[in-house]
Amino acid sequence: MESTIRTVEIMREKALAVQTVFTTVAGLREAFSYAVELTGSQGGKTLAAPGLGGEDRRELAALCEQRGISLVWENLRGHLGRIHTGFTVAQWGIAETGTVVLDSTSEDVRIASMLSETHIAVVPRSAVKPGAVDLAGELQEMMKRPGSYVAFISGASRTADIERVLTIGVHGPQEFHILISGENGG
Amino acid sequence: MITTPSDVREYRRDLKRALRNQFLGNTLETFASAFRISRARAFEGIDLPGLIGEIAEGKDASIQRLEELFQSFKTHAEAAGVKVHTARTALEANALIASIAAENGVKRIVKGKSMTAEETFLNDHLEKAGFQVTETDLGEWIIQLRGEGPSHMVMPAIHLSRKEVAELFTRVTGTPQDPENIDGMVKVARRELRQAYLEADMGITGANFAVADTGTIGLVTNEGNGRLVTTLPRVHVALVGFDKLVPDLPSALRILKALPRNATGQPISTYVTWITGATQCTTAPEGRKVMHIVFLDNGRLALARDPLFSQALRCIRCGACANVCPIYKLVGGHNYGHVYIGAIGLILTYFYHGRQNARAIVRACLNCQACKAVCPAGIDLPHLIKEVLRTVLETEGRKPAKNRLLARILPNRKLFHFLLRRAYLAQRPLTGGGEYIRHLPLFFSPEHQFRSLPAITGTPLRDRWHKMAPQVKDPSIRVALFGGCLVDFVYPEQAAAFLELVKDRNVQVEYPQDQTCCGLPAKMMGENTVAKAVAIQNLKAIDPADYDYIVTLCASCGSHIRENYPKLLGDSSGFGVKMHQFMDKIIDFSSFLANVLKVEPAMFREGGPKAAYHAPCHLCRGLGVTQEPRELIGTAGMEYAPAKDEDVCCGFGGSFSLEFPELSAELLTRKLDCVEAAGADLLVTDCPGCVLQLRGGMDRREGKKIPVKHIAEALAEQKRANGRRSG
Ligand code: SF4
Ligand code: SF4
Numbered sequence: 001m002e003s004t005i006r007t008v009e010i011m012r013e014k015a016l017a018v019q020t021v022f023t024t025v026a027g028l029r030e031a032f033s034y035a036v037e038l039t040g041s042q043g044g045k046t047l048a049a050p051g052l053g054g055e056d057r058r059e060l061a062a063l064c065e066q067r068g069i070s071l072v073w074e075n076l077r078g079h080l081g082r083i084h085t086g087f088t089v090a091q092w093g094i095a096e097t098g099t100v101v102l103d104s105t106s107e108d109v110r111i112a113s114m115l116s117e118t119h120i121a122v123v124p125r126s127a128v129k130p131g132a133v134d135l136a137g138e139l140q141e142m143m144k145r146p147g148s149y150v151a152f153i154s155g156a157s158r159t160a161d162i163e164r165v166l167t168i169g170v171h172g173p174q175e176f177h178i179l180i181s182g183e184n185g186g
Numbered sequence: 187m188i189t190t191p192s193d194v195r196e197y198r199r200d201l202k203r204a205l206r207n208q209f210l211g212n213t214l215e216t217f218a219s220a221f222r223i224s225r226a227r228a229f230e231g232i233d234l235p236g237l238i239g240e241i242a243e244g245k246d247a248s249i250q251r252l253e254e255l256f257q258s259f260k261t262h263a264e265a266a267g268v269k270v271h272t273a274r275t276a277l278e279a280n281a282l283i284a285s286i287a288a289e290n291g292v293k294r295i296v297k298g299k300s301m302t303a304e305e306t307f308l309n310d311h312l313e314k315a316g317f318q319v320t321e322t323d324l325g326e327w328i329i330q331l332r333g334e335g336p337s338h339m340v341m342p343a344i345h346l347s348r349k350e351v352a353e354l355f356t357r358v359t360g361t362p363q364d365p366e367n368i369d370g371m372v373k374v375a376r377r378e379l380r381q382a383y384l385e386a387d388m389g390i391t392g393a394n395f396a397v398a399d400t401g402t403i404g405l406v407t408n409e410g411n412g413r414l415v416t417t418l419p420r421v422h423v424a425l426v427g428f429d430k431l432v433p434d435l436p437s438a439l440r441i442l443k444a445l446p447r448n449a450t451g452q453p454i455s456t457y458v459t460w461i462t463g464a465t466q467c468t469t470a471p472e473g474r475k476v477m478h479i480v481f482l483d484n485g486r487l488a489l490a491r492d493p494l495f496s497q498a499l500r501c502i503r504c505g506a507c508a509n510v511c512p513i514y515k516l517v518g519g520h521n522y523g524h525v526y527i528g529a530i531g532l533i534l535t536y537f538y539h540g541r542q543n544a545r546a547i548v549r550a551c552l553n554c555q556a557c558k559a560v561c562p563a564g565i566d567l568p569h570l571i572k573e574v575l576r577t578v579l580e581t582e583g584r585k586p587a588k589n590r591l592l593a594r595i596l597p598n599r600k601l602f603h604f605l606l607r608r609a610y611l612a613q614r615p616l617t618g619g620g621e622y623i624r625h626l627p628l629f630f631s632p633e634h635q636f637r638s639l640p641a642i643t644g645t646p647l648r649d650r651w652h653k654m655a656p657q658v659k660d661p662s663i664r665v666a667l668f669g670g671c672l673v674d675f676v677y678p679e680q681a682a683a684f685l686e687l688v689k690d691r692n693v694q695v696e697y698p699q700d701q702t703c704c705g706l707p708a709k710m711m712g713e714n715t716v717a718k719a720v721a722i723q724n725l726k727a728i729d730p731a732d733y734d735y736i737v738t739l740c741a742s743c744g745s746h747i748r749e750n751y752p753k754l755l756g757d758s759s760g761f762g763v764k765m766h767q768f769m770d771k772i773i774d775f776s777s778f779l780a781n782v783l784k785v786e787p788a789m790f791r792e793g794g795p796k797a798a799y800h801a802p803c804h805l806c807r808g809l810g811v812t813q814e815p816r817e818l819i820g821t822a823g824m825e826y827a828p829a830k831d832e833d834v835c836c837g838f839g840g841s842f843s844l845e846f847p848e849l850s851a852e853l854l855t856r857k858l859d860c861v862e863a864a865g866a867d868l869l870v871t872d873c874p875g876c877v878l879q880l881r882g883g884m885d886r887r888e889g890k891k892i893p894v895k896h897i898a899e900a901l902a903e904q905k906r907a908n909g910r911r912s913g
Binding site: 096 | 351
């Protein structure tokens, strides 16, 4: 437990170092409010939450409606160019590099995380590992599946190609938010 | 189309033009300084030598079984719905990719950054075949629009200023762009390229890894363009060099630990993407992407079987060997490589793009070892560069006059030394009796005037030795002094200073008379046979069993003996054992004084000049000695004045400075500027080659002339001053 707290702390440090916004939330519900608030405050009109279903989706939809944001969760190709916020639930976090591991096998997940202005990824606290090597086994299992697309994401899209000046948001999202969800030790 | 001169004279013209480009020089210099810091920070807490060792070992093991790894990759990838191809040549790869595009009714193509595609000139081929190709990495897009090749393997447009980019974007968009608004220009690219992604039918990428046991490719990018290229279009083709094969994910992760840290000083690149097989793609006919992976041979499989050059396949394309290279810093990637750039570029150009493109550029290496010290795959880059040079010279069979001369003279020590003595007489009209050659003979051009050349001494060390040799009855340490040509024939006073310092320490010093040139100049010129012949002479001249140490005042000799004798002689030469004993006993001056004699402050005067230090390449990287000389400065009562870039090459590089005087001069100027800025009133170093360069440059320098001394001379002076005080 002590070590999870420490690991999440390291992850925060490393994430902040690459301009990622890093927060903790109690659970999915709080993550939803965060996403809707953020989208609203940025003037976003569309929030994409690929793969979200059932009660969760209804809950998020209700919050979106209150802020006048439309929620999309499938066939995201049809919304290219209009998605403000991509909301995804990641599989793991890697503390040593501030990285989120996102199974992006579904095309919708890819679109939500690549073609949005702001990408929010929720990572369960228990899924934060100290280093990539601690995940080698799990990652290998994921990669064995035909057609799998696994993404390590560590910050917002960046370039330094003009006079080495660091510039954020060249192709992908201009902001990247990590929400660690679950109580301490949870 | 990229052109690289094959003629040295033409190449020197290009180099001179590049040296006049101040923006380039400043940018690369600032970058190099920033890189050094960010790289060090990125590797904090990581056992870097351990990691390099693991990467090298892992890569070597893979290189030995590329075909087996390929079969495994193919089986797994094909099971996941990919068509895997091999292309033996660049043309075959290009034609294959064009036919995949044609079969799939493709018109527009978006590309992720790929050095392998640069290698095959894929874009040219596809465009000629009627396809529209858009590079999506910002830097690559910029140079594509300008019709240039990359000038760096990681930062392809590093040679361009914001002003040049603004002009380009103004032309492309038809709206004026503000050069000061870099963010705005990036947004222009974002907009324009977003459109290209949406319209493209096919995406082409390279791969940083091809993971055999799952059939997965790994892509490392910061911009995220690789993800869009592999997601939006319905067809994806990856062009992958055979050298990118790794057995499994842990091997890839090990490389990933070093790649971004060594490339850009980042702990990890923003996006690392692992793709196994044909992924979901809702616009493709069956909801799955049409995916092809083309493995490029183009000489790699043959390279893999070469006992020496196979090392080059370890390269993970981090670009660091360019960042730290003093020559790259001066002239940029368009003048220091063909397609592949920097140290590894000099090597790969020969294999992938041919002798004509390699023959001039491969000469422009100082052997300063900076590239080798920074390579995360532990490639012995300077050695491979010299071996390429040798191969080129041998293939061409018409060696430069200086090579032919060297081959005739150097192996015959008596002739060589006779000529050096004659040279003393011949130079007299040129020196006016002073310590420098005041007038260069006619065969030197005015470009060689950037430093004064020292006069050859009238009485070489070997001839005055019988008078100098210390007489010690019952020595506690027996030393053979390995002089090297410069100490023997130009600076015997450096040896005298050494003797002064060991006096009263019960050290017996001998100067075995049959010793000769260490052979480094021959190695530098690709004359391995000559280098080997003189190596054997030295092993015969000095029997390591007779001595406790073989001390040298010349870091270049020391590092050449330690590093290259085994490569030249091997263990089967019959000299194997003696050679290793010789190598074990050879020690540089500073280490001998600091670690063996353990000299103490009491021996020296307290207080003295403020001394800057130049770290010779062959001492700090070649022999790995960094602490001792700096400590000695303090021990000897002087004040150490740290200077910027102490361990950057002074530009001597032996015959390099004669072949490329303009590069040598520029490096020297930068070095002396740093020394001056440090506020030093003395410059010390521990290699007579560096003394030659630095002192000669100081002599020609306008303004303040700071004396330059071998550290032995500086220490002897401090000791003498102490004697005067107490005496
Ligand atoms: S040895 Fe020095 S000059 Fe030669 S390629 Fe390496 S860094 Fe450049
Ligand atoms: S040779 Fe080494 S330093 Fe140069 S690019 Fe390759 S891996 Fe990097």
